[in-house]
Amino acid sequence: MRRRDNVALGARAIGVAAFVVVIAILPRFLSDFRASEMARVGIFFIALVGLNILTGYTGQISLGHGAFMAVGGYASALLIAGRPGLELAQLEAPDWLPVGDGMRDFWTIPIAALVAGAFGFLVGLPALRLRGLYLALVTFALAVSVPILLREPEKLTGGTNGLNLFGTTEDRLTGAIDNTVHIPVLGKDMTFNDWTYYLAWTVALVGLAIAWLILRGRSGRAFKAIRDSEVAATSSGVSLASYKTLAFAISAAYAGAAGALLTILSTIVTPGSFPVFLSIQLLIGVVIAGLGSLGGLMFGALFLYYLPVGIQELADIGSLPNGLQDAAKSPGMPSVIYGVALILVLFLLPRGAAGFLRRLLIPLTKRL
Amino acid sequence: MRRTSILIGVMAAAFALALPAAHGHETADPGVTGNSILIGGTTPLSGVASAYASVARGAEAYFNYVNARGGVNGRKITYKYLDDQYNASITVQQTRQLVQQDRVFAVYNSLGTEHNLAIRDYLNSVRVPQIFAATGARTFGADFRRYPWTIGYQPSYTGEARIYGRWIQKNRKAARIAILYQNDDYGKELIAGLRRGLGPMKSRIIATQGYEVTATDVQSQVARLKASRANTFMIFGTPRYSIQSFIYANRLGWKPQIFVNSVASASNLMEIASDAGNNKRVNGTISIQFLKDPTDSTRWAGDAGMKLYRQVMKQYLPKGNPNDVFHVYAMASAYTLVEGLRKAGRNPTRSGLMAALASLDSRKNPFLIPGVAIKTGRLDRFPIEQVQLTRWSVNRRGNGRWVRFGPLQRTPG
DSSP states (O other), rough: OHHHHHHOOOOHHHHHHHHHHHHHHHGSSSHHHHHHHHHHHHHHHHHHHHIIIIISSOOOOSHHHHHHHHHHHHHHHHHHHHHHHHHHHOOOOTTTOOOOOOOOGGGGHHHHHHHHHHHHHHHHHHHHOOOOHHHHHHHHHHHHHHHHHHSOOOOOOOOGGOOEEETTTTTTOOSSOOTTOOOOEEEEEEEEHHHHHHHHHHHHHHHHHHHHHHHHSSHHHHHHHHHHHHHHHTTTOOOOHHHHHHHHHHHHHHHHHHHHHHHHSSSOOOOOGGGGHHHHHHHHHHHHHHHSSTHHHHHHHHHHHHHHHHHHHHTTTTTTTTTHHHHHHHHHHHHHHHHHHHHHHHOOOOTHHHHHHHHHHHHHHHHH | HHHHHHHHHHHHHHHHHHHHHHHOOOOOTTBBSEEEEEEEEEEEOOSSSGGGGHHHHHHHHHEEEEEEEEBTTTTTEEEEEOOOOOOOOOOOHHHHHIIIISOSSSOOBBBBHHHHHHHHHHHHHTTEEEEESSSTTTTHHHHHHTTTEEEOOOOOOOHHHHHHHHHHHHTTTTTEEEEEEESSSSHHHHHOOOOOHOOOOOOOGGEEEOOOTTOOHHHHHHHHHHTTTOEEEESOOOOOHHHHHHHHHTTTOOOEEEEEEEGGOOOHHHHHHHTTTTGGGGGTTTEEEOOOTTTTTTTTTTTTHHHHHHHHHHHOOOOOOOOHHHHHHHHHHHHHHHHHHTTTOOOOOOHHHHHHHOOEEEEOOOEEEEEEEEEEEBBBBBOOOEEEEEEEEEOTTTEEEEEEEEEEEEOOO
């Protein structure tokens, strides 16, 4: 290996180590509530890792990742509730459905990921025949229809009001306990918000590590080959069918884990929690983070969570001139600011946050 | 030596345990200071349901009006409302923010059925009042035994549709009824209420068509309802779809007696649907009313309540549309909250406020049509239970307005 590669690898290792350390100690510097916000950022992060594998590395656009999150979210909710929980909510599962007798919330995350992954595999099959715009349309159709389909078996999923886990699953759902009660984890007491933070980010870091392992090996090379040229990839012996469906399955599994976490944090799951806009948002997030790179995902996740929150807080800043404050409060303004911010970011960072990071780091490592 | 260190350790641990416990026994509830009361809620300010933003802004304007006149018992009301984009999972997160971060005294005027359902268990478990949930779902008034910290405000959807059913039973014996409904709890609750009101005539419902909240258009549904040869058309949907229904009924040459639910019966919407009088189907439509109609300037010309409404709009919400009836709803609700806070006394507590809201008895609310009382009791958590039937009447120049008829009617949940 050449010296420069070594240096670049070293810089990357230091970056990752620093990232993990910051994630681990961040709650000490944040208020309890900010920790719960960062947990939501973690959910976006997980979904973005998955979407980046599909869109960034394999070149398959998806406007339907909200649908995979919905599948994961409902799978998790049904497993946490189990038959007894559903009965308390005056619902019932058909006999063939293995919902079990209720499961501790965090154990449902890997299962939800598997269920969503299987669903992603099935979606990947027809997607083999479609490219570009047509694939975007098909996945968009998923984003529109899946929440409605999940709502339809009303006896099972609670219809529009969804599954409210609060009160039916006291001991299995961590969020159903009073916020002042502390949750023992490894001999330490944690508030619910800190608990959600560590849960989300543990899943996120494990997911990031798995993604890195997948992408640096044979599969990763195959994904990139498909992205760059399907013809060239096929002629080099890459099976389009298996790798495209694999990418869909992996990507959907990440979204499923994110959906399960959303259920656990919200203590409910409703069809409205996965609007079409969520799917679009995720694609925006992955573009802003930088397609085909894991380095900028944190920025993408922060952007997705904090831009809408920030726009709202704009209206509360007392020192703003009156005209601006009125403008910030007028209906529709949040969407306008969102759009403008999006255009600005894409204009200033055409290759996303990851491209920007690389531009910063390359001159630094070159000098060493 | 060893024993002392253990002893010190135990004492330190006990101290650490005792600290939060001592902290937990505050006498005053969060959100109330010597000169302010902080309340909060969620409303869709962006996204598909952003038309409801007026429900928050109107209330805020009224609080500002009250604050400029000294507030409630010397305290100014601060109302912090967050944009949940009509997404219940965001509602949960933001409500936790209001309770944990902003430490609001109460959650007030949060909007939407599933959104209020999503936070009800949480708020009741941490004993934070959930006041005047902005939804007509029956459960917010009916299930107070299980959820003592929750109270709704407007008449229930069931109660509303029951009045239509009873009126049909009495006045349209030959009715053959077709229903367009939103395919969710709100639409289904209206249907259930209608069936109850129709009693023996419920078999006269000959066609029902649902539409999804995400639908763009209800033309095919209206066409199928017309094909059923019904002569009575119930529109149980939100504004966008009710306007479409009027337009398609007209285009298809269908001439039923139309009923439109109060969610979609604001005058400004009816004017859009009637297309300057060109859409003859709109004339004669029946709905209910419990709020004064801001577009009806002739009826309320000298009315003190509507004068106050216009003054508050002009002074504190100059950019808002004064013809938007959601602003009137918001001010009615804000007015009742102010009444409740006054009643809760000089040093309001959360439980004191809930007790005050469970013993309201007032006919003074200037934003409700005359005679409508705000009345609650130990076993009655529906503040507004009276409405009046109303008919859209178009004059020769093509201008329409709601004309109320018949007596005030009760809408028991």
